[in-house]
Amino acid sequence: MKFIHKGGTAFIKEKNKRNILHCIKGDGPLSRTEIAERLQLSKPTVSAIVEELLNEKWIKESGIGVSKSLGGRKPIQLVFNCRAAYVIGVDIGGTKVRIGISDLDGNLLDVDEFSTQNHIHSSFLHAIKERVEMLLEKQGMMNGEILGMGIGAPGMTDVDRGIVIDAPSLGWSNYPLKKEAEALFPWPVLVDNDVNVAAIGEQWLGAAKGLSNVVLIAIGTGVGCGIIINGQLYRGATWAAGEIGYMVTDAAKAKGANLSTPHEGYGFLERFTGGPGIVQSMQHELKGRPADHSFPRDFTARDVFQKARQGDPDALQVINEVIDHIGFAVANVISIINPEIVLLGGGISKSADWFMPRIQNIIQDFASVSAPVKTTAFGEDLGVVGAVSLVLRETESVLKEM
Amino acid sequence: MKFIHKGGTAFIKEKNKRNILHCIKGDGPLSRTEIAERLQLSKPTVSAIVEELLNEKWIKESGIGVSKSLGGRKPIQLVFNCRAAYVIGVDIGGTKVRIGISDLDGNLLDVDEFSTQNHIHSSFLHAIKERVEMLLEKQGMMNGEILGMGIGAPGMTDVDRGIVIDAPSLGWSNYPLKKEAEALFPWPVLVDNDVNVAAIGEQWLGAAKGLSNVVLIAIGTGVGCGIIINGQLYRGATWAAGEIGYMVTDAAKAKGANLSTPHEGYGFLERFTGGPGIVQSMQHELKGRPADHSFPRDFTARDVFQKARQGDPDALQVINEVIDHIGFAVANVISIINPEIVLLGGGISKSADWFMPRIQNIIQDFASVSAPVKTTAFGEDLGVVGAVSLVLRETESVLKEM
DNA sequence: AGAAAGTTAGGAACCTTTACTAACCAACCC
DNA sequence: GGGTTGGTTAGTAAAGGTTCCTAACTTTCT
Known part of the structure; x- marks a missing residue:
């Protein structure tokens, strides 16, 4: 049973008040009459609530608008006061x-x-x-x-x-x-x-402004994913939804791997796609190389990426495998969630332009439906x-x- | 913007009416006073609405209940009329x-x-x-x-x-x-x-009665999955959520497979776990066998299952691989959705007791969190x-x- | 004058509080 | 033991205060 709103009619006023504020906040300058039309409320009701909202400083009157071509009084424009708090x-x-x-x-x-x-x-x-x-x-x-x-x-x-x-x-x-x-x-x-x-x-x-079904995949030390469904954040039954880092995209590899020792606390995908995983794979790859290679002694995932972009075949192989696993993971998430958009974020997203086509190909080939994949619009903020x-x-x- | 309920105060009555009905429907015989307490409504309000619900036959008075130990008038029990429609x-x-x-x-x-x-x-x-x-x-x-x-x-x-x-x-x-x-x-x-x-x-x-976050995986000709999130069915942005049949659980195999020809319209997982996929794998397995085997000429997935249970090593290998892929798929879904329960349904669920442990092991080892996996409670209905x-x-x- | 924005006044619907009746238990007293 | 009394609980009735709406109005503009 949902939360019960005690106090009968006060509830409906609260509801109307919020809706009016939301309306003004969302759809720019509006007049009282316009609000009444949109919200199917009577003009007096809107006027009374607008009065309150003005007193509480949530909204402001922002001058006079333009009147309709046929004549008549000009509307008083109401705008959201984004400095109210x-x-x-x-x-x-x-x-x-x-x-x-x-x-x-x-x-x-x-x-x-x-x-x-x-x-x-x-x-x-x-x-x-x-x-x-x-x-x-x-x-x-x-x-x-x-x-x-x-x-x-x-x-x-x-x-x-x-x-x-x-x-x-x-x-x-x-x-x-x-x-x-x-x-x-x-x-x-x-x-x-x-x-x-x-x-x-x-x-x-x-980048997902206004969309209701969004998946954000953040790839950094680990791999995590935030899921918005029906406009609401979905957190899972035990706050563990979106643990995409545990997704298995290679059953054979998963069964072969010794799970307990090397990466306690990390999932299958994270071992390959996380920073430490990339370094480890690269180190493994480098064993068969002459000692005088161009890698610094303590290189990072970023170095591997850079090398791959420069065409180093071993690095490219490591990175391509990483991208592929991410691609399959994204494809799998799309098949399950069917989001309107998939956003890629985290450290890896800086190289997005480079590896995005590869991921999109995998989605094309393996996901049940397609979904646009973009990088996050915000940076460090x-x-x-x-x-x-x-x-x-x-x-x-x-x-x-x- | 959500649907706007015109008509001011009528809305609140509607709301109260529904809540009262829902309350009676859900929590068995209840008296007017009990409802008033639960829903934080006044007794007269409840009485008035109950009157209406009685007239409309949605509820019935089902005799007198027992009074509290301290004495007092006995309550009139109200029950939902499940034959109202x-x-x-x-x-x-x-x-x-x-x-x-x-x-x-x-x-x-x-x-x-x-x-x-x-x-x-x-x-x-x-x-x-x-x-x-x-x-x-x-x-x-x-x-x-x-x-x-x-x-x-x-x-x-x-x-x-x-x-x-x-x-x-x-x-x-x-x-x-x-x-x-x-x-x-x-x-x-x-x-x-x-x-x-x-x-x-x-x-x-x-089997998921009353739970809010449920995943049902149906394995039959194809593999599909129904997702309930926050108590509501989630259907995806383009009605394609839950297409678990497209999940890739073996990247190497996926990349090797020729996608376009053999199974147009079916996803990666479905090729291995669907009825036709099982038959095909078994046929492949049987090629290396002497002709006088015990398989009927046109055997079905059910036959393969049966053989496997009887200990036929080839069949067992085919089925185990199928189970493993399902297991990884389930584990992946759990890692993403973090449901309260996973239900397995469809033709395959009849053999559930036999292969369930294998799936549960995979979940244990590879999913980020655990979740109980059960079979559907209803059969053909x-x-x-x-x-x-x-x-x-x-x-x-x-x-x-x- | 006509049109549109916004306000005022009257009325209906809803809920709540307070006060009431009805029904019941328990203990007590003769 | 049976009737009476006091306390408790269920449900109803009347009064009061919200809220909204409609209709008529004023104001402002073409």
Whole structure:
């Protein structure tokens, strides 16, 4: 049974109010009459609610519009006041933490960042608090103007309870991030997986803007995937949806591999496509080579990529195999989810132009239906924007549609 | 923007009415006071709506309950009237069509079936009409008592427009099933993919009863999968979600295979796990055998299964490979969807007890999280029950929760 | 004058609170 | 033991306050 809205008629007003605000927010400047038509409400009802929204500063009158050709009074245009409140987005990554402050339209007003390694565990949130206070001061904002804070964490997250169940790169296990953060900040805090956060960010303002069924695949140290279904983030029964890193795209290889020892905690796909996996495959490939090769002693996945692009046959073979596995994984996800779009993000996406055709060929040949595959529109701010949108969409405020 | 409910306060009554009905329907005999407490409504409001529901025969007073230990008036128990209306479910399969008539609790009152092959195209619906009229007469029901008809069709289906986009086994392509059916019957008709229909059937009354995140994998001629997410059927952006038959679980094999010629229209997985695929693999395996083997000349997948169970090493190898591919496919789906349960259905599920452990091992070893794998609870009536539940859940009637 | 935007006034529908009756249990007293 | 009394629970009735809508109005513009 869903949440029961006590208080009878107050509910319907709340609903209308939200819908009106949503309407103005979404479809630009509108007059009271236009809203009444769109929402099938009477003009007096709209006027009364608009009055309230104006008083609460959620909307503004933005001058007079143009009248219809036949004459008549000109409409008073209403616009969403994106400076009615602000939202803080925090993107906790394996290497750095980015903190941004945004208005309600998702415009980042300022961003700051610091290295993850310098602050462990409890000092972590204090470091964030410091930066946030600096940002607020710089913008001349009061605490009361902050609607909330969204945090994207690199690991499996229980969104309801705000607990990061497992974040290997931070050493977090069942860390009550929401609770700890809300003890430090005077506003509500929402927490989610970084990939999920990225997905709603892209769906809000990025490459998947306005689409209802979106898959975002982030390829970095691991491989994760955020799934938006029917316009809503789908997190799975136990917050583990989208663990595409475990997808097996080669049964023979999977059965042959010794699972327990080398890559504990990582899935099949991640071993081949993650940074460490690429390096390892390359090292394996290099064994049969003369010692005077052009690879640095401690090379990274990026080096392998570069070599492959330059035409090094061994590197190319390694990378091609990686691309193929990713391609099959993407094709498999498309066959299951049938999304409107697939977004590729993470470190690997920088080389997208180069390997995209190969992936698209695999999709063409093996997926049940096709789907456009693109790279994420946001760069390093994606996590922050996503965290902001987490607050704006998941919070039970006037801003949410009903 | 969602559907706008015009008419202000009438909406809230509708909502309350539905919630009260849903409450009684779901949680057995309940008194007015209990409903008021559960739904946070006042007693008079509940009384008024209950009055209406009684008049409309949706509910009945079922005698007096027991009073609390402390004394006081005994409550009047209210129960859902599952005979307030009836629903017709039609399961169109490749070989036969099953038609059932059900009450609102999903009890099948009667079922009839006929062979698919005998009736093609336009005569198809007339054959259904005949059977339906017979069933109604037998039950002594009037047309007005039928709430609607649900149809499960074996192919990709546009549910909104009621068009079967592609059903190879029937030779249907963009067949406007809903429109044609509604021209013949005086009640609303809903159409969906047979696997989707099966999924909501199992979620309604079967092995996944009450669960919100369910995956049903049907293995028969092809391999399909119905996905329920957040309690709702997920059909994909272009009605193609769950095409698990296209999942690639062996990249090497996939790349080696010549895709265009042998199995046009079937996916990678289906070639190995579908009936024809099994036969073909077995034939390949048998080539190296002496001619006087125990296989019939034209054996089926079922024969291969049987042989394997009896210990025939070649058959066992073929079947084990099939099971493995299914296992990896299931594991992959679990890693992506993270469902509460995975249901296996279709012809293959009869041998479930035998191969289930093998699948569970693969999930254990390769999926990111575990999920219970069970077989469907319904047998041959699953499609009919699912079609009934399609009407009950997707139709905009008093019966739907709000 | 005609047309369109927005406001005011009156009325209907809905829910809630408060107060009531009906029905029932339990204990108590003669 | 049987009737009476007090407390408890179920359900109903009346009053009050939302909300919305329709219809008529004013204002502003061509």
